Amino acid sequence: MKITHEEVKHIAKLAKLSLSEEEVEKYAKDLGGIAEFVEKLNEVDVTGVNPTAHAVDKYNVFRADELKDSYNREAILKNAPSKEAGCISVPKVVE
Amino acid sequence: MYEKLTIHELRDKIKNKEVTIKEVVDDVFKRIEALEPKVEAFVTLNKEYAYKRAEELQAKLDNGDNIGILGGIPVAIKDNMCMKDTLTTCSSKMLSNFVSPYSGTVVTKLEEAGAIIVGKTNMDEFAMGSSTATSAHKKTTNPWDTERVPGGSSGGSAACVAADMAIASLGSDTGGSIRQPASYCSVVGLKPTYGLVSRFGLIAFASSLDQIGPFTKDVRDSAIMLNAIAGHDSKDTTSVEIEVPDYEKALDGSVKGLKIGIPTEFIKDGLNPEVKRAFDEAIEKLKELGAEVKEISLDYAKYALPVYYIIAPAEASSNLARYDGIKYGYRTANFDNLEDIYANSRTEGFGDEVKRRIMLGTYVLSSGYYDAYYKRAGQVRTLIKEDFDKAFADVDVIALPTAPNTTFKFGEKSNNPVEMYLEDIFTVPVNIAGLPGISVPCGFDSKNLPIGLQFIGKVFDEQTLLKVSYAYEQNTEHHKARPNI
Numbered sequence: 001m002k003i004t005h006e007e008v009k010h011i012a013k014l015a016k017l018s019l020s021e022e023e024v025e026k027y028a029k030d031l032g033g034i035a036e037f038v039e040k041l042n043e044v045d046v047t048g049v050n051p052t053a054h055a056v057d058k059y060n061v062f063r064a065d066e067l068k069d070s071y072n073r074e075a076i077l078k079n080a081p082s083k084e085a086g087c088i089s090v091p092k093v094v095e
Numbered sequence: 096m097y098e099k100l101t102i103h104e105l106r107d108k109i110k111n112k113e114v115t116i117k118e119v120v121d122d123v124f125k126r127i128e129a130l131e132p133k134v135e136a137f138v139t140l141n142k143e144y145a146y147k148r149a150e151e152l153q154a155k156l157d158n159g160d161n162i163g164i165l166g167g168i169p170v171a172i173k174d175n176m177c178m179k180d181t182l183t184t185c186s187s188k189m190l191s192n193f194v195s196p197y198s199g200t201v202v203t204k205l206e207e208a209g210a211i212i213v214g215k216t217n218m219d220e221f222a223m224g225s226s227t228a229t230s231a232h233k234k235t236t237n238p239w240d241t242e243r244v245p246g247g248s249s250g251g252s253a254a255c256v257a258a259d260m261a262i263a264s265l266g267s268d269t270g271g272s273i274r275q276p277a278s279y280c281s282v283v284g285l286k287p288t289y290g291l292v293s294r295f296g297l298i299a300f301a302s303s304l305d306q307i308g309p310f311t312k313d314v315r316d317s318a319i320m321l322n323a324i325a326g327h328d329s330k331d332t333t334s335v336e337i338e339v340p341d342y343e344k345a346l347d348g349s350v351k352g353l354k355i356g357i358p359t360e361f362i363k364d365g366l367n368p369e370v371k372r373a374f375d376e377a378i379e380k381l382k383e384l385g386a387e388v389k390e391i392s393l394d395y396a397k398y399a400l401p402v403y404y405i406i407a408p409a410e411a412s413s414n415l416a417r418y419d420g421i422k423y424g425y426r427t428a429n430f431d432n433l434e435d436i437y438a439n440s441r442t443e444g445f446g447d448e449v450k451r452r453i454m455l456g457t458y459v460l461s462s463g464y465y466d467a468y469y470k471r472a473g474q475v476r477t478l479i480k481e482d483f484d485k486a487f488a489d490v491d492v493i494a495l496p497t498a499p500n501t502t503f504k505f506g507e508k509s510n511n512p513v514e515m516y517l518e519d520i521f522t523v524p525v526n527i528a529g530l531p532g533i534s535v536p537c538g539f540d541s542k543n544l545p546i547g548l549q550f551i552g553k554v555f556d557e558q559t560l561l562k563v564s565y566a567y568e569q570n571t572e573h574h575k576a577r578p579n580i
Contacts, residue, residue, distance in 0.1 A: 007458075008454070011454050015441075015454055017453065017454070018439065030451055031451075031458060034455055035458075038404050041401050044395070044398060044478065046474035050474070051474045054303045055303065055304075055526075055528060056288075056335055061332035078196070080421075080422060081420060081425075088421060
């Protein structure tokens with residue numbers, strides 16, 4: 001199966017990755033190869049078969065709605081690349 | 096020399112005061128310091144923490160207190176498991192500076208059981224790979240032949256146990272990432288039933304497939320490690336509420352009357368003749384020991400790999416969307432606006448294989464392709480599960496090789512992603528169906544490279560899995576072989 005350069009660029013945009021022209025070429029080839037490999041599934045008759053999303057059937061797991069302490073703010077913020085006044089900071093997003 | 100022992104040997108020596116915990120920790124770190132330049136199994140070492148723990152545990156023991164089923168045992172964990180105040184990188188540039196503010200449930204459980212976590216092991220970046228060579232940090236080698244890969248993605252966890260740099264370790268298995276490296280390194284690797292071990296604090300790759308399990312030097316140790324980490328956890332909604340048995344009690348040494356199924360048709364293609372010979376010998380051994388061997392068919396198992404390469408990347412592309420350079424992890428220095436932060440942080444922070452899988456996952460979930468790929472993969476997944484259900488109506492366990500080949504040289508399979516993916520052909524169906532699987536050493540090829548025998552069990556029947564593995568192991572010598580490193 002062939003995946004075009006346009007498709008690769010579109011997918012990269014959705015995945016928030018920037019690719020060089022060389023990489024576009026490489027991913028078109030790699031993804032095309034993998035897509036061809038998974039096309040083997042087209043030979044299976046799946047009429048009327050329900051899809052499985054999880055190996056163990058579990059539905060709507062709830063917990064009691066209780067107030068509990070969460071993680072320490074300082075500890076969490078230690079990992080933030082930039083912070084200000086106890087918050088994570090980012091570049092201006094509104095003009 | 097204490098680093099060479101197993102958990103069950105050490106626990107008695109520690110309890111009987113034949114050795115202090117500090118002496119055990121000393122020997123393990125001496126071994127790590129001597130071999131790490133060759134094996135490169137660790138991303139982070141917790142030496143200070145280890146000695147502090149050793150002192151605390153020894154004081155408790157000397158006081159007559161119970162120090163737990165892993166009391167004083169040095170273990171390692173894969174670097175995708177969060178440990179409080181410790182670097183947790185997933186072997187990615189993206190998380191190279193991430194210090195976890197909390198501990199995952201398995202880490203808490205190991206600590207409660209008295210284990211000493213000596214370090215965090217190298218892996219394929221975000222657990223995506225079968226060689227550990229996609230790590231952003233270092234190249235872990237196979238202790239049996241340092242020109243070759245340890246397997247992956249939990250390669251560091253397998254290599255450190257094989258080389259006696261830890262008594263046992265934890266890995267995670269999404270498509271074979273515990274069993275395949277266990278096979279390549281001649282150690283025991285167990286992937287429990289999906290839902291038996293909590294995934295809270297395990298950095299997600301493909302959430303419907305990921306499961307944590309142990310690497311050990313023998314089957315008894317595997318049962319002990321599982322005793323320590325199994326059980327329901329309210330912090331993981333996919334964790335299942337079941338009564339957890341004492342797995343060590345299942346090891347009675349007998350396989351008499353046990354029915355073992357062989358999926359002859361499924362394993363006949365692409366199997367290396369030397370692996371086949373070792374596998375056939377293992378089956379003969381099991382027959383000799385009184386097991387009843389039956390041929391079974393798993394008609395849809397051959398579709399497990401294509402199903403996996405839709406489901407796993409789809410889930411990964413969604414799970415890895417959280418790495419955006421904002422809250423934690425790598426942030427690019429090169430940006431003018433928010434959109435640039437996202438794209439440049441991800442582009443610079445992720446390695447090649449991770450990007451390939453994010454791209455693939457995004458593609459199969461993108462508008463217009465969902466039914467053709469993701470939905471169809473889910474349907475075939477149902478058929479694969481039903482196949483196993485049918486087989487298990489007739490047999491107690493299924494036996495097959497862990498991997499079609501023995502370990503390969505660095506770079507040997509890196510040009511064609513599909514060729515690398517084929518190494519997981521015998522392990523992936525187990526994750527797709529959520530079943531437990533184990534790899535135990537079953538011999539060596541003509542280059543003295545290890546071969547693994549895989550057993551697959553019924554859902555939550557780790558007891559039978561461990562029972563058959565133990566009986567096989569105790570009647571063979573393969574697990575006693577150690578690499579000459």
